[in-house]
Amino acid sequence: MIGHCSPNGQAKDHQGKIMNTTLREGIDWVGYVDWTIRDFHSYNAQRGVTYNSYLIQDEQSALIDAVKGQFADELLKNISVLSELSNIKYIVCNHAEPDHSGALPVVMESMPDATLVCNKKCQATLSQHFDTSNWKFHLVATGDTLSIGKRTLQFIDTPMVHWPESMFTYIPEEKLLFSMDAFGQHYATSRRFSDEVPLCTVIEEAKTYYANIIMPFSRQVEKTLDRIAGIDIDMIAPSHGVIWRENMSDIINLYRKWATNCFKPKVLVIYDTMWESTAKMAAAIHEGTSLPGVESKLIHIRHSDLTKIATEVMDASCIAFGSSTLNGGMMPMAGAVLTYLKGLRPANKLCFSFGSYGWGKGGPEAIDEYFKSMKWDILNESITSRYKPTSELLDDCRTAGKALGERAKQIAKDNTGENICINP
Numbered sequence: 001m002i003g004h005c006s007p008n009g010q011a012k013d014h015q016g017k018i019m020n021t022t023l024r025e026g027i028d029w030v031g032y033v034d035w036t037i038r039d040f041h042s043y044n045a046q047r048g049v050t051y052n053s054y055l056i057q058d059e060q061s062a063l064i065d066a067v068k069g070q071f072a073d074e075l076l077k078n079i080s081v082l083s084e085l086s087n088i089k090y091i092v093c094n095h096a097e098p099d100h101s102g103a104l105p106v107v108m109e110s111m112p113d114a115t116l117v118c119n120k121k122c123q124a125t126l127s128q129h130f131d132t133s134n135w136k137f138h139l140v141a142t143g144d145t146l147s148i149g150k151r152t153l154q155f156i157d158t159p160m161v162h163w164p165e166s167m168f169t170y171i172p173e174e175k176l177l178f179s180m181d182a183f184g185q186h187y188a189t190s191r192r193f194s195d196e197v198p199l200c201t202v203i204e205e206a207k208t209y210y211a212n213i214i215m216p217f218s219r220q221v222e223k224t225l226d227r228i229a230g231i232d233i234d235m236i237a238p239s240h241g242v243i244w245r246e247n248m249s250d251i252i253n254l255y256r257k258w259a260t261n262c263f264k265p266k267v268l269v270i271y272d273t274m275w276e277s278t279a280k281m282a283a284a285i286h287e288g289t290s291l292p293g294v295e296s297k298l299i300h301i302r303h304s305d306l307t308k309i310a311t312e313v314m315d316a317s318c319i320a321f322g323s324s325t326l327n328g329g330m331m332p333m334a335g336a337v338l339t340y341l342k343g344l345r346p347a348n349k350l351c352f353s354f355g356s357y358g359w360g361k362g363g364p365e366a367i368d369e370y371f372k373s374m375k376w377d378i379l380n381e382s383i384t385s386r387y388k389p390t391s392e393l394l395d396d397c398r399t400a401g402k403a404l405g406e407r408a409k410q411i412a413k414d415n416t417g418e419n420i421c422i423n424p
């Protein structure tokens with residue numbers, strides 16, 4: 001069961017290798033670890049990124065996914081250590097996003113006899129990224145299989161997890177699922193397996209990945225989880241981060257929880273402030289929300305980042321969001337947070353806005369417009385203060401915060417029956 005931090009990062013090298021890359025006999029990781037990247041299209045990848053590619057050596061060897069374009073040579077080098085490039089007959093493309101497909105032009109040129117295996121939508125997407133006129137394609141759809149010798153590749157379409165053309169590839173003989181972005185993490189490490197690194201770190205990064213990449217597609221995640229429910233899975237190999245060799249049911253259960261808004265009793269007070277008046281209001285609201293059994297967090301927008309804020313928002317049921325009024329609207333980074341959240345579509349939040357103003361209003365009112373556009377339920381009218389908040393107004397903030405905290409407790413209880421959501 002997940003819920004404790006176990007630094008079980010002991011080396012478990014097989015056959016004396018420094019980095020164990022073997023998933024099963026004849027199946028190896030051949031991807032690239034991007035240690036220094038931090039900005040993954042605005043996602044703050046605080047621990048770096050990996051682009052996972054897998055080589056299956058069989059009568060007709062297959063490569064599962066490629067890597068980002070700039071690392072194509074590293075991919076070919078990793079494959080060459082294990083196999084002649086000419087032995088590879090199939091290259092499976094589970095997902096056409098360039099962090100996995102970018103190396104395909106170099107790979108296809110290096111393996112001119114290989115056939116690219118993907119679904120119809122993926123072929124169309126690849127042809128809009130690259131010149132695919134000389135590529136041989138083998139198109140597949142859910143339920144199709146491809147025998148490569150001792151093993152069979154089975155394909156499962158997973159539309160919108162993460163793009164329309166996304167799919168999983170499953171090897172029944174190995175009980176091994178190649179899950180592409182799903183169950184992945186942005187986590188650069190010299191270890192390849194989840195049981196070789198601290199589990200709490202893997203879960204933290206899997207949660208951050210879900211919140212910032214997968215959350216808008218939670219309904220499709222539910223369908224995908226239903227689709228794989230009957231499959232016997234002993235290992236999940238995603239396209240980012242470490243491979244799940246243990247804790248399979250935990251990460252699948254967490255995906256179900258994140259997809260279905262199984263909220264913790266958790267409140268966020270998120271704010272930006274010009275001259276500390278809105279900060280004082282935020283502190284008073286946070287004080288009110290800090291009830292026994294409630295996890296309450298105070299977040300200054302410019303002391304955090306979009307990636308972290310979105311991750312916190314995902315499993316919070318209740319949110320107070322504040323901004324001082326600046327030029328008749330909210331402060332710019334408050335607008336950036338709400339614009340980002342609107343795209344990620346976190347659902348079923350209870351909220352209210354707050355903030356100070358001077359000679360003209362506009363900050364909290366602009367926040368309320370975002371709340372409405374995201375279909376969040378507004379608990380009460382904005383709490384506003386002309387310039388510095390009075391002690392009476394700060395009492396009002398505490399009272400509103402307490403009401404929000406109590407609602408968070410009730411929502412968590414209603415969600416689970418008896419508040420049994422597993423951490424995180």
Ligand code: FEO
Binds near residue numbers: 097
């Ligand atoms: Fe890792 Fe959606 O690409």
